[in-house]
Amino acid sequence: MDLSLTDGEKKFRDELRAWLKNNLPPKMVKAADNAAAHYEYLTAWQRKLYEGGWAGISWPKEYGGRGASPIEQAIFQEEMALADAPERMGTIGQGLVGPTIIAVGSEAQKKRYLARILSGEDIWCQGFSEPNAGSDVASLESKAVLDGDHFVINGQKIWTSYAHIAQHCLLIVRTDPAAPKHKGLTCLLVDMKTPGITVRPLKMMSGDSGFNEMFFTNVRVPLKDMIGKVNEGWSVAITALANERANLGTGLYVVFKRNLDAMVEQARKIKRGGRAVIEDPVVRQRLAQAYVELEVFRLNTTRSLSMLNKTGAPGPEGSIQKLYWSELNQRMAQIAMEVLGPYAQLADYDGGRWAYAYLRSRGNTIEAGTSEIQRNIIAQRVLGLPRSY
Amino acid sequence: MEFELSKPQKLLQQSARDFFARECPPKRVRELVATDTALHPELFSAVADQGWLGIHLAESSGGLGLGTVELAAVAEEMGRACFPGPFLGTVWAATLVAAADGKSKHAESLATGRSKGAVALMEPESGWYLDALQLKARSSSGGGYKLSGRKSFVCDAPVADLFVCAARSEEGLVLLAVPAKAPGVKVTATPGIDATRKLGEVEFDAASADDVLAVGKAAEDALAHSLDVATLVACADMLGGMQWIIEHTVEYAKTRQQFGKTIGTFQAVQHMCADMLLWCESSRSAIYYAAWALGAQGAAAARDVAIAKAYASDASREVANRGVQVHGGIGFTWEHDLHLYYKRSKASETMFGNAAFHRERLAQMAFDG
Numbered sequence: 001m002d003l004s005l006t007d008g009e010k011k012f013r014d015e016l017r018a019w020l021k022n023n024l025p026p027k028m029v030k031a032a033d034n035a036a037a038h039y040e041y042l043t044a045w046q047r048k049l050y051e052g053g054w055a056g057i058s059w060p061k062e063y064g065g066r067g068a069s070p071i072e073q074a075i076f077q078e079e080m081a082l083a084d085a086p087e088r089m090g091t092i093g094q095g096l097v098g099p100t101i102i103a104v105g106s107e108a109q110k111k112r113y114l115a116r117i118l119s120g121e122d123i124w125c126q127g128f129s130e131p132n133a134g135s136d137v138a139s140l141e142s143k144a145v146l147d148g149d150h151f152v153i154n155g156q157k158i159w160t161s162y163a164h165i166a167q168h169c170l171l172i173v174r175t176d177p178a179a180p181k182h183k184g185l186t187c188l189l190v191d192m193k194t195p196g197i198t199v200r201p202l203k204m205m206s207g208d209s210g211f212n213e214m215f216f217t218n219v220r221v222p223l224k225d226m227i228g229k230v231n232e233g234w235s236v237a238i239t240a241l242a243n244e245r246a247n248l249g250t251g252l253y254v255v256f257k258r259n260l261d262a263m264v265e266q267a268r269k270i271k272r273g274g275r276a277v278i279e280d281p282v283v284r285q286r287l288a289q290a291y292v293e294l295e296v297f298r299l300n301t302t303r304s305l306s307m308l309n310k311t312g313a314p315g316p317e318g319s320i321q322k323l324y325w326s327e328l329n330q331r332m333a334q335i336a337m338e339v340l341g342p343y344a345q346l347a348d349y350d351g352g353r354w355a356y357a358y359l360r361s362r363g364n365t366i367e368a369g370t371s372e373i374q375r376n377i378i379a380q381r382v383l384g385l386p387r388s389y
Numbered sequence: 390m391e392f393e394l395s396k397p398q399k400l401l402q403q404s405a406r407d408f409f410a411r412e413c414p415p416k417r418v419r420e421l422v423a424t425d426t427a428l429h430p431e432l433f434s435a436v437a438d439q440g441w442l443g444i445h446l447a448e449s450s451g452g453l454g455l456g457t458v459e460l461a462a463v464a465e466e467m468g469r470a471c472f473p474g475p476f477l478g479t480v481w482a483a484t485l486v487a488a489a490d491g492k493s494k495h496a497e498s499l500a501t502g503r504s505k506g507a508v509a510l511m512e513p514e515s516g517w518y519l520d521a522l523q524l525k526a527r528s529s530s531g532g533g534y535k536l537s538g539r540k541s542f543v544c545d546a547p548v549a550d551l552f553v554c555a556a557r558s559e560e561g562l563v564l565l566a567v568p569a570k571a572p573g574v575k576v577t578a579t580p581g582i583d584a585t586r587k588l589g590e591v592e593f594d595a596a597s598a599d600d601v602l603a604v605g606k607a608a609e610d611a612l613a614h615s616l617d618v619a620t621l622v623a624c625a626d627m628l629g630g631m632q633w634i635i636e637h638t639v640e641y642a643k644t645r646q647q648f649g650k651t652i653g654t655f656q657a658v659q660h661m662c663a664d665m666l667l668w669c670e671s672s673r674s675a676i677y678y679a680a681w682a683l684g685a686q687g688a689a690a691a692r693d694v695a696i697a698k699a700y701a702s703d704a705s706r707e708v709a710n711r712g713v714q715v716h717g718g719i720g721f722t723w724e725h726d727l728h729l730y731y732k733r734s735k736a737s738e739t740m741f742g743n744a745a746f747h748r749e750r751l752a753q754m755a756f757d758g
Binding site: 001002003004005006009071074075264267278281284285287288289291292293295296299300302303306307317320323324372374375376378379380382383384385386387388 | 390391392393394395398458635639642643651653654655656658659660662663664666667670671673674675677678680681682685696699700745748749751752755756
């Protein structure tokens, strides 16, 4: 047990600090009504990280990464938080698709996609869920039939985040309808400009359009764009989902910490009943609870990266992380509402960020595997309880 | 950077686990909780012989010269075994004496288990707020003090040979070593819901206290450090308890049959078990980080200890609640060992300040000033 940094790790940290000092962009507050500007801001930041060699800490060097360890990944997250740096963009590409391509993709696929994910040039989406296949994603019905050296895809996907801006999609389809449901699936890396793909944005309760419906009508995808083997797509999907759960949380501390700081700032500013809200003992308890849970989240993240350093591949424990951060973010959004008091009702207070954060967080326990699915995974694959379905 | 126990630390923890499984099985725990002191002299000596009472203290203070991570690793196993008797009081007293006065003979005597100690800190109306301590130490002609007043909730008081008493003097806070048998010192047992660690009240009636360990700022710093260490021990104890409860609860869920199925098949049961694991593992991250920080960063680790205590206090209670719920009727009986852990968890949650107490401390550290 030694959380102090080795000389090599110190060197890494110091280099990063020096780089951040010269390259950190001025702050920008996210609001619901300037999503486009925010997107541009994050794209520029991602590009900067990539050019500085900081975009893919633990990704192989030959594909644009840094070839460093998960420990350095942990240091990177800590430093980003300390510097109050902007969050990363392209979470699907970096957190889910990239690691999957690294794990099971062909050499040609690695060369073609990985660097462009890190540079922010390519945004990816993940075509898994369907109208009748949500938590039970293996029951999906979109099908692909082999025609010469192409798959021909027909079907529908839903809840697809970023599909409206993505260049590529990690798509899972049924290629053997006669096989048991987990056995007849195949994964494809699909160019979103392929004829026959229609994307229809869905408006979220927060008012913005983050996810979409996708329709596939006779979409022809070359055989070479298959990832993994035919009818063995489920194991590819499991790799992707395990990475999603393990990685999605690692960059979130920065975002949550910034939210908490802003909440405390609001509590200092707003007066209620003749005193600043920060002096209200009940509010102090609530904010301190958020502080405690957030710091424990940081420590959980560091610890899981330290474990990953040994094991090499994320395991089902990632479900604990997903469960933790999604429910924490909802609790924090609620605490922010309590800090605001009557201002919580206003849609546009403080640029609308708190109303947006509260409403958007409702989706956290549904997207990327519901809390119920995460608890099933923890119970069945970590604790060894019997399968219930 | 490595966020897990090193190989030697793992070996130590395993040997502690084996030790308690062998020397302190549930049958012995039950025998001891039924006594007034929970003390088994041979068992206490065996623990002392391992060096665990002073595992984190310098060799010059009678310790093993290891660190707070090792202390936490042993305390975790003690919690897993629901180990009864005077460990916490003596470790706390030894830590406090060593921090207050490196030359005091008591440090070695406590750290090696030759005497058993307790820290007489809290008072009936103080809670864990040190500013609210009132017990007076009046200067006496011989250069020492006369103590008058009452200390409450003193862990291990019924078996202590030596009290380290915190009192108010004209020079500020003063720490005094007072033998339990000294004239004017009266100990009354105050039975707790957790019968594995006995509490008592200590009444000082113009008791002479000439053995001064520290005064003023030095006394405050030593007390703060010892509180961090003792709080860490309580946290690690809770962690071991959580681990025991989860293992037994999951095992029960895998075997107990209802509606023709093992109850572990039901998602309502699975989800309780999953939450228990999340709380336990998150506590583990917080507690071992605090243990490391206490060794590496000293007083600055007060924040990390407060985070660990705030988180683990709530987590431990919730884990124990779910453990009983999954066990159903049997979990609510005297016959099942679960209630021993349930009660110890409740006591540890309260000791050294509950979650709300530490949240307010953290609010002051993080939001004020």
